[in-house]
Amino acid sequence: MAMDGDGPQVVALLRAATDRPFEQATAMPPDVYRTESFLDLEIEHIFSKEWYCVGRADSLPGPGDYLTCELAGQPIIVLRDQEGHLRAQSNVCLHRMSTLLHGRGNTRSIVCPYHAWTYNLDGRLRGAPAMSRNEGFCRDAYRLPQIRCEEWLGWVFVSLNPDAAPVAEQLADVEKLVAGYDMTHYTEAFFEEHVWDTNWKVLAENFMESYHLPVCHAGTIGGLSKLDEMICPPGLPAFNYHTILKDPSLRIAMAHPSNTRLKGDERRTTYLLAIYPSLLITLTPGYFWYLSLHPKGPGQVHIRFGGGMSDDYKDDPDAQQNFSDLKALLDDVNVEDRGCTEKVFRGLSSHLARPGHLSHLERPNYDFATYLVSKVSQ
Known part of the structure; x- marks a missing residue:
C-alpha cells in the first residue's frame, strides 16, 4: 500500500544513504519504494526524460x-x-x-x-x-x-524528451563491453507482459544482484550459482552490471563453436546488464532474456518480458528444443522471483522496516541508488 510522504524529504534520506562509501552502504530507505511523492519524482525526472x-x-x-x-x-x-x-x-x-x-x-x-x-x-x-x-x-x-x-x-x-542524448552515445560503454556477443544478432523467440505486486525498483534490484540466487532460487538454478564466481565491478553513469559463469552442462549458454569472437572464460560468461532506468538483460553467449519495467503506482510494476537465442545457434537441430526447455526453466525462475520480490514489498511497507548493510555482491544496487538520487534531485 502506498504511503504519504514528502518527496524532497525522501530524496534527502536517499542522498544520505548514498553519500557514504560503498564499503559502508545500506539498502535504500523504505520511503523510496512506498511513497506516492517519490514515484511522482521518478515519473517527472526519469520516465518522462530517459529512454x-x-x-x-x-x-x-x-x-x-x-x-x-x-x-x-x-x-x-x-x-x-x-x-x-x-x-x-x-x-x-x-x-x-x-x-x-x-x-x-x-x-x-x-x-x-x-x-x-x-x-x-x-x-x-x-x-x-x-x-x-x-x-x-x-x-x-x-x-x-x-x-x-x-x-x-x-x-x-x-x-518523450526531445533533448535526450542518442542511445548509442549513452550506451557506448555497454557496446564495447559485450562486443564479442554481437547482441544485434539475437532473435526474439517469446514476449509476454505481466503485472506484479511490487515496486519497480524492488524488481530491478533483484535482477542487479545474484546474492539471492542460492536461496530464492533453491528449487531451480540456486544450486548452480557459486557466490565466489560472481564479479560486481563499479557501475557507470548509464548502467551497471555483474557477471557469473555458467555451467557448461547448459550448452546453449555457451559460445557456439562457430563463435570465434569470445575466448577462454568469456565463452561461458553471463552478463547481467542493468541499463538505466529499467532495462534488465541477461546476456549469455547463446541466449538472452530481458525485463523492461514501468511503475504502475508504488505497489505494482508492469513488465515487458522477452528472450531468444543467438543466431549462431539457429541452424543447430536441437537448438529449439534446448531453448524450449530453457523457457520452461525461466518460467519457474519467474515464479520464484515474483514470490521473493512481492515479499520484499510487503516487508518494506511496514512501519518497522529498516534497511540493512549491503553485501559486496550488491554493488550494483548501490550504483542504482546513486543514479536515482542524481536524477530525482534535478
Whole structure:
C-alpha cells in the first residue's frame, strides 16, 4: 500500500544513504519504494526524460507491425512504416482522444475504434467520416504527434524528451563491453507482459544482484550459482552490471563453436546488464532474456518480458528444443522471483522496516541508488 510522504524529504534520506562509501552502504530507505511523492519524482525526472525500451526490433519485421506501450502516462504506438523505418507516435486520436491501437499486431492503417478516424502509418490523417460540414476542419492539418524512437544493437527505445542524448552515445560503454556477443544478432523467440505486486525498483534490484540466487532460487538454478564466481565491478553513469559463469552442462549458454569472437572464460560468461532506468538483460553467449519495467503506482510494476537465442545457434537441430526447455526453466525462475520480490514489498511497507548493510555482491544496487538520487534531485 502506498504511503504519504514528502518527496524532497525522501530524496534527502536517499542522498544520505548514498553519500557514504560503498564499503559502508545500506539498502535504500523504505520511503523510496512506498511513497506516492517519490514515484511522482521518478515519473517527472526519469520516465518522462530517459529512454525506455519497448523490446526487440526483430519483433516488428514488416510494414504495419506494431506494439503499444505507456510511458509516463503517454500511450504510444511503435511500428514499422511502409518504408521499413521504425517510428513512435502518440496512440491518442486527435478527434475525441480515444486510444487507437492496443496490444501487438499488424495493421495497414491506424483506425480509431470510436469514430473511425483513420491515419496512415506515418500518423497523417487519411480520412474522417461525416466531417464535411465543419468549416474549420482540414484533414491535412492533422498528424499524430511523433515521438523519438531509436534502435541500438537490436533494441528499440522511445523517449518523450526531445533533448535526450542518442542511445548509442549513452550506451557506448555497454557496446564495447559485450562486443564479442554481437547482441544485434539475437532473435526474439517469446514476449509476454505481466503485472506484479511490487515496486519497480524492488524488481530491478533483484535482477542487479545474484546474492539471492542460492536461496530464492533453491528449487531451480540456486544450486548452480557459486557466490565466489560472481564479479560486481563499479557501475557507470548509464548502467551497471555483474557477471557469473555458467555451467557448461547448459550448452546453449555457451559460445557456439562457430563463435570465434569470445575466448577462454568469456565463452561461458553471463552478463547481467542493468541499463538505466529499467532495462534488465541477461546476456549469455547463446541466449538472452530481458525485463523492461514501468511503475504502475508504488505497489505494482508492469513488465515487458522477452528472450531468444543467438543466431549462431539457429541452424543447430536441437537448438529449439534446448531453448524450449530453457523457457520452461525461466518460467519457474519467474515464479520464484515474483514470490521473493512481492515479499520484499510487503516487508518494506511496514512501519518497522529498516534497511540493512549491503553485501559486496550488491554493488550494483548501490550504483542504482546513486543514479536515482542524481536524477530525482534535478
